[in-house]
Amino acid sequence: MKLSKKTWKQISRLKRKQHHHIIRKIHKKHNISYKTLFYMKEYGPKSHVSSVIIRESIKILILASILSSVGGLGLQSIEKNIVAIIPLLILLPALNDMIGDFGTVVSSKFTTMLFLNKISKIWWRDADVKKLFRTVFFIAIISAIYIGVLASVIAGIMGFGINFDLAIKVLHISLLSTIILVSIIFFVSVAGGLWIFKRNEDPNNFLIPITTSIADLGSMIIFAAMVSSML
Amino acid sequence: MFTKDFREIFSAEILSITGGLFAGTLLAFAIGKIELVPGIFILLPGFLEMRGNISGSLSARLSSGLHLGIVKPKIEKNKIVRGNVIASVLLVIIVSAVLGTVAYFANLYFFGVNNISIIFIALFAGIFSNIIEIPITIFTTFWLFRHGHDPNNIMGPYVTTIGDIVSILSLLIAIVII
Numbered sequence: 001m002k003l004s005k006k007t008w009k010q011i012s013r014l015k016r017k018q019h020h021h022i023i024r025k026i027h028k029k030h031n032i033s034y035k036t037l038f039y040m041k042e043y044g045p046k047s048h049v050s051s052v053i054i055r056e057s058i059k060i061l062i063l064a065s066i067l068s069s070v071g072g073l074g075l076q077s078i079e080k081n082i083v084a085i086i087p088l089l090i091l092l093p094a095l096n097d098m099i100g101d102f103g104t105v106v107s108s109k110f111t112t113m114l115f116l117n118k119i120s121k122i123w124w125r126d127a128d129v130k131k132l133f134r135t136v137f138f139i140a141i142i143s144a145i146y147i148g149v150l151a152s153v154i155a156g157i158m159g160f161g162i163n164f165d166l167a168i169k170v171l172h173i174s175l176l177s178t179i180i181l182v183s184i185i186f187f188v189s190v191a192g193g194l195w196i197f198k199r200n201e202d203p204n205n206f207l208i209p210i211t212t213s214i215a216d217l218g219s220m221i222i223f224a225a226m227v228s229s230m231l
Numbered sequence: 232m233f234t235k236d237f238r239e240i241f242s243a244e245i246l247s248i249t250g251g252l253f254a255g256t257l258l259a260f261a262i263g264k265i266e267l268v269p270g271i272f273i274l275l276p277g278f279l280e281m282r283g284n285i286s287g288s289l290s291a292r293l294s295s296g297l298h299l300g301i302v303k304p305k306i307e308k309n310k311i312v313r314g315n316v317i318a319s320v321l322l323v324i325i326v327s328a329v330l331g332t333v334a335y336f337a338n339l340y341f342f343g344v345n346n347i348s349i350i351f352i353a354l355f356a357g358i359f360s361n362i363i364e365i366p367i368t369i370f371t372t373f374w375l376f377r378h379g380h381d382p383n384n385i386m387g388p389y390v391t392t393i394g395d396i397v398s399i400l401s402l403l404i405a406i407v408i409i
Contacts, residue, residue, distance in 0.1 A: 049314020053292070054321055061284060061326050068277030069333040073341060075272040083266055086259045093258070093279060093395050094251030100280070101247055101388065105240055135234070139241050147248050154256055212280075220276050 250392025
């Protein structure tokens with residue numbers, strides 16, 4: 001369906017405002033999806049693409065940077081341990097990636113369930129929620145073992161001194177950090193998703209930045225706490 | 232248990248954490264250099280996250296444009312692609328400067344170390360990683376789309392994996408130069 005110049009201009013001129021009535025009208029009349037109309041509104045002929053992107057991204061990116069730096073402070077405080085125990089250094093980026101990825105997966109999947117009306121009031125009894133938790137938790141455990149073991153193996157191959165006791169401790173740190181963080185991420189995604197959804201907002205726009213920031217901050221702080229207490 | 236969801240999440244996760252382990256191995260190789268820069272661990276998590284955030288969003292926006300037919304999957308003069316590249320470059324410079332400044336002040340306040348070079352390291356590494364990662368992100372997104380794949384399903388873990396490796400290499404190069 002091709003839009004007339006007049007309609008195109010009307011969309012391009014719209015201010016960033018949710019649920020604008022003209023979007024709904026055009027969606028109904030021309031059968032164009034909301035996502036397409038949103039993209040046209042954002043990046044239409046009248047808009048300055050780079051300004052729109054920078055304006056909308058900068059706040060959340062700076063917030064995420066500050067949160068990550070707080071996590072970095074935790075790391076800096078255990079710098080001597082990390083530098084002395086090389087498997088921990090090898091483990092660090094993988095652990096950070098893994099927790100962030102689970103934050104994204106749980107948030108997006110739970111939001112889809114909310115939109116599909118699959119979540120009841122007693123959400124912890126819902127079969128889909130239980131299945132999601134089991135799947136994510138099982139993958140998290142396997143991934144934690146994978147990175148915990150490989151970090152020690154790589155350190156051994158590289159010629160850094162590593163013994164069996166140390167390798168077991170590294171595996172414990174990887175497993176415990178993952179179990180704690182995945183549980184926190186799951187709870188935040190579900191509770192946050194329900195709270196935002198009740199306010200008629202799209203949880204996708206809030207949950208992923210929130211959960212990835214919590215994942216980054218939490219993974220560094222819990223990792224630092226584990227290292228301090230176990231080594 | 233071993234459903235389609237399980238297989239998809241698991242395979243993406245293994246790819247992502249294997250890249251993370253490779254990035255960690257690079258860090259371990261350069262441990263001697265890293266130790267010389269006080270406060271580098273304050274900078275590290277934010278720097279690793281920044282590349283994934285910016286390139287991931289770049290890829291997602293381009294994917295939406297490709298699906299809508301507004302962006303063509305080839306390098307040509309296009310307002311949206313150009314705007315995305317300019318925005319990504321500027322965002323990396325701004326966020327790198329913020330990360331470097333926060334690391335500098337945190338290092339000074341909490342550890343009493345005055346190391347101004349951390350700001351220049353963050354900026355240099357940010358700009359250097361941009362030069363490598365933005366073209367990789369654009370070419371890969373276009374290539375995947377041209378070959379009938381949905382870049383949204385693949386670019387997430389791909390960008391974080393490549394982002395980790397490129398970011399750490401850039402940081403190490405910045406440390407050596409500065």
